[in-house]
Amino acid sequence: MLLMLIISALVVGISLGLLGAGGSILTVPALILLLDMDEKTAITSSLLIVSLIALTGALSAFKQKLLVKKVLLWFALLSLPAASIGAQVGAWLPNGLQTIILASIMLFAAKKLFHPSSIQGAKILSVKQLVxxxxxxxxxxxxxGVGGGFLIVPALVLYAGLTMQQATANSLVLIALNGAVAFFSLRVSGNALDLDWMVILIMAGVGALAVLLGQKISHFLDQTILKRSFSILLLLVALSLMTQSINTFI
Structure with missing residues (x-):
């Protein structure tokens, strides 16, 4: 189990470091498919794991002075309550349904990654669209239980006028905040679950180091090939998740 845990953390962390966003979408599938966690426990654990891993990148972004406080404040004020609500809604959904929703999101992300389009930034902050x-x-x-970076980054470029580098850096802060708020929302409610803290700490620790490794080697690799390879991986994992989830309903 320890070997599978380390492999899972490396895959999540390196992919997040290489792509800048989207890698954390593999956390829940890794916990379910490789570590045999049940859906609810995997999603709750993922919220904290993703938050801790993203925090590593966020600290690096802070040191590089890439954070835009006004945009972070707007986005956080709007996304944090929604993250808490999403966590509570998920806790009441029947087993298997959250995984099917996640797999559908993964298929959407895979399509976007395989056929990436150039994003033209907004000239001014578009508050309504940002909301x-x-x-x-x-x-x-x-x-x-996903970070949502593959959605946050385009939103920050399109509606807040940030550069791709700024958007990626600021998305890590928002991923860390949203994950933490959703996690603690579940912990203080009546939906708290017994968690394997060793798994969470090891995956977060190894994943955080892997993010730094991914960031270092990303400059030497072709981003188009990386994104298309990752999209194929997402497709295969999404199909595996859907197959397993559908079986729970049969």
């Missing part, structure tokens, strides 16, 4: 984007990403984070 919608922040609320949706926060809700999805809480609902299925």
């Amino acid at each position: 919608v984007a922040a609320s949706i990403t926060g809700f999805i984070t809480g609902l299925v």
Whole structure:
């Protein structure tokens, strides 16, 4: 189990470091498929794991002075309550349904990664569109335990006028905050679960180191090939999750 745990953490961390966003979407599938966790425990654990891993990248972004406080404040104020609501809604959904929702999101992300499009940034902050984007990403984070970086980054570029580098850096802060809020929302409610803290700490620790490794080697690799390879991986994992979840309903 320890070997599978370390492998899972390395895959999640390195992919997050290489791509800048989207790697944390593999955390829940890794916990379910490789570590045999049940859906609810995997999603709750993922919220904290993703938050801790993203925090490592966020600290690096802070040191590089890439954070835009005004945008972070707007996005956080809107996404954090939505993340808490998403977590509570997810806790009441029947077993298997959250995994199917996650697999569907993974298929969407795989399509976007395989056929990446150039994003033209906004010239001014579009508050109305930012409200919608922040609320949706926060809700999805809480609902299925993903970081939502593959949604946050385009939103920050399109509606807040950030550069891709700024958007990626600021998304890590928002991922860390949304994951933490959703996690503690579940812990203080009547939906708290018994968690394997050793798994959480090892995966978060190894994943955080792997993020730094991924960031260092990302400059030497072709981003188009990386994204398409990752999209194929997402497709295969999503199909595996759907097959397993459908079986729970039969």
